[in-house]
Amino acid sequence: MSTSLRSNKTFMNDDFLLENKFSQRLFHEYASQMPIIDYHCHLPPNEIANNQTFENLTKIWINGDHYKWRAMRTFGIDEKYITGDASDKEKFAQWAKTVPYTLRNPLYHWTHLELQRYFDIDILLNSNSANEIYDEATAKLQSPEFSCQSLIKRMNVEVVCTTEDPIDSLENHVKIKNSDFDVKVSTAFRPDKAILITTDTYLEYLDKLSEVSGIAIDSYTSLCDALNLRLDYFEQNGCTLSDHGLSYVPFRKFTDAEIEAIFQKRQAKKQLTLEEDEKFQTSILLFLCKQYHKRNWIQQFHLGALRNNNARMNRILGPDTGWDSIGDYSQASTLSIFLNTLDSDDSLTKTILYNLNPADNEVLAAMIGNFNDGKIKGKMQFGSGWWFLDQKDGMTKQINALSNMGLISCFIGMLTDSRSFLSYPRHEYFRRVLCNLFGQEMQRGELPQDFELVGKIIQDICYNNAKEYFKF
Structure with a gap:
C-alpha cells in the first residue's frame, strides 16, 4: 500500500468520536471488548450456512x-x-x-x-x-x-438473528445448527405478507402459505390455523422472536363476522376500504401477538417507513433497491390502544418499538413506560436508531430521548439491521457514540466520575442487557 495514500491519522484514529479522557476510557476499557448480540439483521442464511466467500x-x-x-x-x-x-x-x-x-x-x-x-x-x-x-x-x-462465518467471528459476534417469512423452510438455519460454526444463528418470524391484505400479491402469498402449512386457506380461521402451524415450526427450530415492518400499528374495533366477511371479499378479488383493511390488520395482529405471549416470544415493530415511492424505478428494479423514505404517520393513539388491549388480559409480551421518523422519538420513549409492569426488567424497549436514523445524530437523539423518558441503563443496545457481512463495525460506531455521551457528562460533572458505576452501565447497554433480555 502506497504510503502517499495513507490517511491522516487525526481522522478515525483510536479515539475516533471520543472527545475526552472519560469517553476514551469508557470505550477502550469497558465497551470495546464486549461481544456482539446482533438481534435483528437481514444477513442471507444460505450464505452463512454455505460459508460463502466473495x-x-x-x-x-x-x-x-x-x-x-x-x-x-x-x-x-x-x-x-x-x-x-x-x-x-x-x-x-x-x-x-x-x-x-x-x-x-x-x-x-x-x-x-x-x-x-x-x-x-x-x-x-x-x-x-x-x-x-x-x-x-x-x-x-x-x-x-x-468467508462469511470468519467475518462474523472476527467481529466477536456471539448471536446473529436473521429475519424470515413464515413460508421459509429454515433449512439453512438447520444446516448451520448442525455444523461446527459456534456462533448462534437464530431467526425472527416476519408475517407481514399475511397481514397486509390489500397488497397485489396477497392471494398468491396465501397459496404459498397453504402449501407449506398443509392447510387449505379458505377462511380467516384457516389462515390463523396456518400461521399457528408455522409458529410451531419456527419455535421447533429455535425461534423466539417476531418482527413486523408496518407503516403504523392500526386499531379498529371489529367483530369476528366482519373479519370473515372482509377475508372473503378479498378472496373474491374485490377492493377493500381503508376501514376494512385496518380492521383485518387489527384482528390478525392481535391474534399473532397473543400467540407470541403464549410462547414467551419477543415481538418487534419497525414503524414509519414510506416504501416504494418511485413507481417507475420500482417497476424496473423491484422493492428494497433504494426508493424508500421516512413517513409521517400518526403513531401514538392507535399504538397505545393496541398495546393496552393486549395488556388488559395480560397478553402483552416483551416488545421492542422502532421508529423511522425522528419526530416520534419521544412518543415511543414515553409509550414504553405505560406498559412496563415491573414483572420483567426493561420489558418494553425503545429500539435503537433504525435505517435513516442509524447514524451519529440519530443514535444520539434516540439515546437522549430514552434517557429523558425512561431508563437508558435498561436499554438492549445496538443491532445492524443489515444485509452486509461488513456491517458489524456499526456496533463499534454505536459504542463510541454512547461512550462519548456519557464521558462528556462525566467531564462536566453531570454524571459521577465513577468508572465502576458508569462502566458497568455501558457494558450492560452494549451486551449484558441484550443477553438477559433475549436469553438466546
Missing part, C-alpha cells in the same frame, strides 16, 4: 447496498454502474468516485471504518486510491479468513 470487493460491499446506491444516484452515477451490467471493477470505481462527496453522511464513516476493521486499509477511498484498495481487498477476500 469473488471481489464489489460483490460483498456494493451489491445489494441501497445506502450506497442512493448516494451514487444523487452524485449522478448512471444506473449501469449501480445495479446494471457494468463490470464489478467499474462499479467499484464509480463508488470510489462518489465517496469523497459523502462527507458528513454516515456512509463516509462506515466506508472507512469497514476498510480499516476488515482489511487493515487505512487510506481514504477516492478515484486515486480505488484500484489499489480494490485489488488489495479482493486479494484478501480469496482467503478462508474472509
